[in-house]
Amino acid sequence: MNIRVGFGYDVHQLAKGEELWLGGKLIPAELGAVGHSDADVLIHVICDALLGAANLRDIGFHFPDTSADYKGIDSKILLADVVNLLEDKGYTVGNIDSTVVLEKPKVNPHIDDMKAILAKIT
Numbered sequence: 001m002n003i004r005v006g007f008g009y010d011v012h013q014l015a016k017g018e019e020l021w022l023g024g025k026l027i028p029a030e031l032g033a034v035g036h037s038d039a040d041v042l043i044h045v046i047c048d049a050l051l052g053a054a055n056l057r058d059i060g061f062h063f064p065d066t067s068a069d070y071k072g073i074d075s076k077i078l079l080a081d082v083v084n085l086l087e088d089k090g091y092t093v094g095n096i097d098s099t100v101v102l103e104k105p106k107v108n109p110h111i112d113d114m115k116a117i118l119a120k121i122t
């Protein structure tokens, strides 16, 4: 069995008037994440970790924030594309472990929903 491990890291500014998408779920929040896409930081780090494990560079290489194609895009679409890239190289996702650093809102009540959303894609 050939096991590869990747690491992802991402940070997004929070601001009023933005939505907070996390793990593919819209989370009710006072502040949302700023970004070119839907700014789903959790999906972005998962994409980076998967791409890195497969030696396929990173999310910015495949989905540049200078491209109008990705303006406001649902990051679940990016993750599905990443999974397809991995499958093209013969890889499958075995496990994902992620840490979110966020003071508020609490993420815990949304974890099961996020896991279900992400499991369908990966």
Ligand SMILES: [Zn+2]
Pocket: 010, 011, 012, 035, 039, 040, 041, 044
């Ligand atoms: Zn990001």
